[in-house]
């Protein structure tokens with residue numbers, strides 16, 4: 001069975017109610033390719049609001065969550081709380097969480113494990129920095145980050161989407177070329193075949209993220225191992241509809 005194209009919008013710490021209404025109205029107007037799964041990653045404080053105004057065909061994701069169900073963790077939210085307000089997805093391990101908030105592979109894995117155990121679906125992010133790429137360490141980094149997730153995911157791969165986001169391409173306007181992205185996606189799939197299973201490797205969807213726009217989405221989407229996008233800046237704009245429809 002083919003992998004269903006999946007496009008996520010990561011709003012990061014952007015948006016207010018006015019802008020959110022505009023974004024949602026634009027998505028409602030679409031029209032969106034029905035063969036594409038759409039997930040919007042919303043700041044925690046707006047999750048319930050967005051869930052209340054968005055059509056059920058569009059999933060809503062948190063951008064982070066903690067690794068236990070409840071307790072003395074000031075400022076954190078748990079998967080149980082997300083589920084309680086109707087949220088079924090969470091983005092974990094984003095490079096901004098890793099670099100700005102110091103999240104290491106091990107913590108990301110703990111969060112992924114608990115989110116999956118709690119019944120959430122997870123977009124798990126991986127990707128190398130410019131320095132790592134220039135040192136020829138792209139595969140080493142991406143494999144290390146993914147290896148940390150293997151036992152956290154266990155047999156729950158059906159509830160996981162991987163997002164390959166080279167850090168040097170995020171918010172910089174420097175998109176990875178289709179060849180660069182395809183190369184990493186393909187070697188990651190090979191690695192998964194050996195280290196998880198051939199079935200997992202074949203079925204798991206790998207999104208590309210990093211300066212995706214309506215202008216470059218079609219060419220990236222045409223690559224055989226690119227199964228969707230995780231979109232930052234452009235997910236706040238009307239062109240997000242064109243990115244969702246990139247395989248049409």
Ligand SMILES: O=C(CO)COP(=O)(O)O
Nearest residue numbers: 010170171210211232233
């Ligand atoms: O980090 C990203 C999505 O998670 C990518 O952000 P940009 O699309 O703004 O480069």
